[in-house]
Amino acid sequence: MASTFKYFAFASNMLKQRLLINNPSAVFNTVGKLQGHQLIFCNEYPGWHGGGANLAEKEGGEVWGVVWTMGSADRDSLDRQEKDYTPIQVPIITPDGATVDCRTYQLQGQYDVTKPTRHYKDIIVRGAKQNQLPQHYIQRLERVQCSDFYGHVPIYEQIINKLKSSLIIMAAARTFLYFSFGSNLLRQRLQLANPSAVFKTVGKLEDFELVFVGQSGRWQGGVASIEEKKGGEVYGVVWTLNREDIPTLDKQEGIYTPMEVEVAGMDGGRYTCRTYQLRIGWPPGPPSPHYKDVIIRGARQNSLPDHYLKYLESIKDNGFQGDVPVYNDVMRLLENQ
Structure with missing residues (x-):
C-alpha cells in the first residue's frame, strides 16, 4: 500500500x-x-x-x-x-x-x-x-x-x-514572510535597510494588478502599488526576514499601509505574507527610469516568469534624467558584489 x-x-x-x-x-x-x-x-x-x-x-x-x-x-x-x-x-x-x-x-x-x-x-x-x-x-x-x-x-x-x-504563534515567531513586487525585488535594494532578508521563493499574488501611482521624491516618479483586479496577477519574491526588521521595513515603505496577503509560491507552497499597499486613491504616475531599472533587475535576479518580465519592460517611464541618490546606492552595492 x-x-x-x-x-x-x-x-x-x-x-x-x-x-x-x-x-x-x-x-x-x-x-x-x-x-x-x-x-x-x-x-x-x-x-x-x-x-x-x-x-x-x-x-x-x-x-x-x-x-x-x-x-x-x-x-x-x-x-x-x-x-x-x-x-x-x-x-x-x-x-x-x-x-x-x-x-x-x-x-x-x-x-x-x-x-x-x-x-x-x-x-x-x-x-x-x-x-x-x-x-x-x-x-x-x-x-x-x-x-x-x-x-x-x-x-x-x-x-x-x-x-x-x-x-x-505567527505573532510570536522570530521571523516573518514579506512579499515584494517593486524595487525590493532586488536583494541589494531590500538589504540596504533590512539586512536579515533571505530569499524563500518566487510567488504570485492572484486577483491583484501592479500599478504605478503618485510622485516619489526619493525615486523621482510614480511608485509601485497593488490594486484588486479579478483575474489579475502580480509576481514577486517571498522573503524571510527577522521580526526586528519590521520597523525598518515600515519606515522604508513610509506612506504605504501594511497588509497580509496569501501568495502562491512557485515551489508549490502557499504563504501568508506581509506586503504594502497605497490605499489613498493616488493618481497614476509613471515611474522614473531608475526605479523601473531596479524593479527589472530584481525580476531578472530572481527569475520571474518571462512573460511577466516582458510586461515590466513594456511599462512606460517618465524620462527623468536627473540624479537619484538611492539608485546610486543600490548600483554601488551591485558593483561591489
Whole structure:
C-alpha cells in the first residue's frame, strides 16, 4: 500500500485547521475542480446542526476544493470523520490542466436537501479563501442560504480557537514572510535597510494588478502599488526576514499601509505574507527610469516568469534624467558584489 494518498476536500476540510484536528499528516498539494458535479447541502451533518456538503451529479457543473497529500495512517481517521459518507475516487482537474486521482466522500442513496448552519458555512468559506479558490466560486459559497440555527456548535468553537492560536504563534515567531513586487525585488535594494532578508521563493499574488501611482521624491516618479483586479496577477519574491526588521521595513515603505496577503509560491507552497499597499486613491504616475531599472533587475535576479518580465519592460517611464541618490546606492552595492 502506498505511504500517502491524495484527498479532495470540498467543504469544511478545505480549512487547514479543521482538517488537522484529526488528520495531522495533511499537507497542501494544490487546488482543483471536480467536473460534472455541483455542491449541495443535505440531511443533518453530525456536530454541525444543519445540512452537510455533498456532491451531486450535474452536467456542466463544477465543484472546487483542495487536494491534500495525506499519510496512509490517516485514512482510517478520515473515514471516521466522514462516517456517514461513502469514500469514492474522483479525477480532479488542477489549474494547470493536470488530472489528479483523489479520494473524497459522497453521501449516497436517499437524502433531503437541508440548509447548512452559519457556523458550517463560515468554515467552508474560510477554507476557500485560505486556499485562494477562484473568486467566482467563493462568491457562490457566500450566497449559500443558511438555516435559522443560532445555538452552540462545539466543533466550530474548537476550529476558531485553533485559528486564533495559529495567529498567536505567527505573532510570536522570530521571523516573518514579506512579499515584494517593486524595487525590493532586488536583494541589494531590500538589504540596504533590512539586512536579515533571505530569499524563500518566487510567488504570485492572484486577483491583484501592479500599478504605478503618485510622485516619489526619493525615486523621482510614480511608485509601485497593488490594486484588486479579478483575474489579475502580480509576481514577486517571498522573503524571510527577522521580526526586528519590521520597523525598518515600515519606515522604508513610509506612506504605504501594511497588509497580509496569501501568495502562491512557485515551489508549490502557499504563504501568508506581509506586503504594502497605497490605499489613498493616488493618481497614476509613471515611474522614473531608475526605479523601473531596479524593479527589472530584481525580476531578472530572481527569475520571474518571462512573460511577466516582458510586461515590466513594456511599462512606460517618465524620462527623468536627473540624479537619484538611492539608485546610486543600490548600483554601488551591485558593483561591489
